[in-house]
Amino acid sequence: MDILVQTLADGLVIGAFYSLIALGYTMVFGIIKLLNFAHGDLYMLGAFVGYTLLSVVSGNGSGAGLMGIIVVLFLTMVIVGAIGMGIERVAYRPLLLAPRLSILITAIGVSLFLENGSMLFWGAQYQVYPLQLSHDGWEVFGAHITYTQIGLVIISALLMLGLHLFISRTLYGKAMRAIAHDQTACHLMGINVHKVIALTFFIGASLAAGAGTMAGAYYGTVNFMMGFIIGLKAFTAAVLGGIGSIPGAMLGGLLLGMMETAGTFLFGGSWKDVVAFSLLILILVLKPTGIMGEKVTERM
Amino acid sequence: MNPLGKKLSIILSLVVACCLPFLTNNYWLDVATLALFYIVLAQGLNVVVGFAGLLDLGYAAFFAVGAYTTGILMTVYQWSFWLTLPVSMAIAAVVGVIIGAPTLRLRSDYLAIVTLGFGEIIRILAINLDITGSASGIYGIPRPSIGSYMLAGQMDFYYLILIIAILAVLAVKRLGSSRIGRAWMYIREDEDAAEAMGINRIKMKLLAYSIGAVIGSLGGSVFAVKMSAIAPLSFSFTQSIMILLAVVLGGLGSIPGVVLGAVLVIALPELLRSVEDWRYLIFGVALVAMMLFRPQGLWPARYDTGKDSAHEADTLRTEGSDRDVQLDSEKCNA
Secondary structure, X not given: OHHHHHHHXXXXXXXXXXXXXXXXXXXXXXXXXXXXXXXXXHHHHHHHHHHHHHHHHOXXXXXXXXXXXXXXXXXXXXXXXXXXXXXXXXXXXXXXXXXXXXHHHHHHHHHHHHHHHHHHHHOOOOEEOOOOOOOOEEEEOOEEEEHHHHHHHXXXXXXXXXXXXXXXXXXXXXXXXXXXXXXXXXXHOXXXXXXXXXXXXXXXXXXXXXXXXXXXXXXXXEOOOHHHHHHHHHHHHHHHHOOOOHHHHHHHHHHHHHHHHHHXXXXXXXXXXXHHHHHHHHHHHHOOOOOOOOOOOOOO | OOHHHHHHHHHHHHHHHHXXXXXXXXXXHHHHHHHHHHHHHHHHHHHXXXXXXXXXXXXXXXXXXXXXXXXXXXHOOOOOHHHHHHHHHHHHHHHHHHHHHHHOOOOHHHXXXXXXXXXXXXXXXXXXXXXXXXXXXXXXXXXXXXXXXXXXXXXXXXXXXXXXXXXXXXXXXXXXXXXXXXXXXXXHXXXXXXXXXXXXXXXXXXXXXXXXXXXXHHHHXXXXXXXXXXXXXXXXXXXXXXXXXXXXXXXXXXXXXXXXXXXXXXXXXXXXXXXXXXXXXXXXXXXXXXXXXXXXXXOOOOOOOOOOHHHHHHHHHOOOOOXXXXXXXXXXXX
């Protein structure tokens, strides 16, 4: 029982990170049908920008304080969001007309650029996050659940709720849904398609950055390659939930997080990536539309 | 270039390649050997990405399959090197089909991500399994011999891989201009139209995928005996990306272009030793810049489209199968 609860709790935290990153994948995919390979690296960038800002804030060893942490999280999301928007402008927008293969290869190039740029800027070794999160918590059915874990899940839930409200209630959210449906018609209706696509990249990148900062604080160390595997897994989460579907990405992330923690418990830590990728291949073979995805009739 | 000039330049480059061991020192001979490996691998990937238009991001996995099959068979079961070749190629073909068959029916981006995941699975398997020597890999792989002559020196391996590279280039060239090659390019250009013309889409894609796998595993087998030790580190995602870079840099679907690309990918880092840390950053920028400004590559493929040469440029520009988005965006921009 205690193991089950512990697995669920740990999986929920990792799952929340996956969900936040998967949202960016699914939004970008929904709107321009691009599989943004560089998305996992925006998560890494978020972790590093958060690291730098936190170092500045808590410079003299006095600690950042709760307010400081929240301000840093917000700033990181804005900065990385802007970077995401810049990437779209420079690397992806000129290629919207080009064949799919070109834009995929471009995305890989952007990913290489971000990873190695970060390595040159922040160094290749693991950096220790300038933040000590408390390990206090509650004992629930013999499992130890820390306040930090609860806090992280609540922040993630708030971000996802905010996104949900934005997409379903605002004019820009409506424009996004419309563009995902029919880009040409949107253009004819006077919607500034490029602006909305840029906004989508901004939101996706800032959510990934938020996850990155939180993960950096949660795990305690950051590294320039941390985005690669996570990005792949978040994609798995997006596919699991049904790519293009926003609630699907949230659900897929949480499910994947829990399955992975369970897989680690059953097979051992060195196999957890194999569990996740095998799951990805299985879903793509058995049910490519995922849990909540719409049926896609087009074939490309 | 006229046919005579073309023939002359091919003969000239072959002569240079054959004489190279006598002209350079050991260091550059090693670089040249590595470049030849990349030519083999890049030609294999060229079949998959260049001809059939299937983005494979886990190509190093097939390289690993070849290397590990040969390594295990030679160290554990004491097989002769030459006997391991057909076995590793057969295994690679089967693995290619196992991964390809269920996913080739899906969108091309899904294939990209599945191959990426598959590449990682193979690497993690190699790290975790006992038979593959876990993280330290397999070492002490014996040298191959022809009759009583043992291939041991640097020069021997240079010539071995040179022969294999020439065979690979010839095979890919012949395949590209065959009926199968034309079917691949048709699928790449327009899948639906190709199917309407009676091309078996799945079968052709699977064939491209398996042939790519076989060539990759051949490179891997030779790599294993050349290095005499293999470790999971050699088969990382970065390796797959470097091979892809060679293909993209040279020109998707272009045989001489891919040879040029492979040589560049190996030679440039050697020339750029002073900025070693910047290497992958530069490669990343190169990938983006190539796609933005010269998507057809440094040495683009030339398609034999008969007398209508104006049409040729057109075919190059609309490479790929995704017409719908293209039309949509065109309308949007209008």
